[in-house]
Amino acid sequence: MVRNYVRKTGRGSGNAWDPADMQRAIFDVKNSTSYRVAARRYNVPRSTLQLKCQGWKGRNSTGVSHGGRRWTTIPSDKETTLSNCLKTMSKWGFGLSKNEILDVVQEFVLRNNIDNNFRDNQPRQDWYKLFCRRHQMSLKKPELMESSRARQDNDPLIIFDFFEQLTTIIKKLNLESKPENIYNCDESEFGSDPSSTKVVTLKGRN
DSSP states (O other), X not given: OOSSOOOSSOTTSSOSSOHHHHHHHHHHHHXXXXXXXXXXXXXXXXXXHHHHXXXXXXXXXXXXXXXXXXXXXXXXXHHHHXXXXXXXXXXXXXXXXXXXXXXXXXXXXXXXXXXXXXXXXXXXXXXXXXXXXXXXXXXXXOOOHHHHHHHHTTOHHHHHHXXXXXXXXXXXXXXXXXXXXXXXXXXXXXXXXXXXXXXXXXXXXX
16 A cells, blocks of 8 residues: 555645636637647646636636635626625625625626636526635624614724714705705614625625
8 A cells, every 4th residue: 555645746735736828728728829839838738728728517617716626706806896895895784685785796796707617697506605614704793773872982083083974965965054954864764783684795794
């Protein structure tokens, strides 16, 4: 029995080729360079290059690969931006549910013309789970808005910022001498405490 296996090639190790070189090779192929020439020029596997350009089992080439790791349909920088926005919305008390996130991603790929294998351009459960795992997010029951407000009422920076914004708006609308045109709206019908629906937020956050 072999106890000290020595890898003879870099195949499957995740660092056999540089993802940046692969992207350059794909670009050359799309500009009429042959697979053989592009693979040799950038020192990438020709079979892998062909799969990335033509797709696998009849599927279009859609993923962004990371040197042997799982592909991501949406570019990693845009995924990071999306996750940061979701975390911020949750922190501010406006977290999105799983279905709402899938709807947002569907609209995003359509508006940006991103090739994908999603059914009807909308990701499903598998993509959602991997997305949350990549960005340290999980599904949780949201905190009541009133509890969040009670804590922030003690923060003078938040209070001062609120009144600064209110003053700016009043001046912009020329309402300084028109108090009869300023109304205090009842929020009871806006559903500010959606505690019955779980939302996606950063792991470990209460």
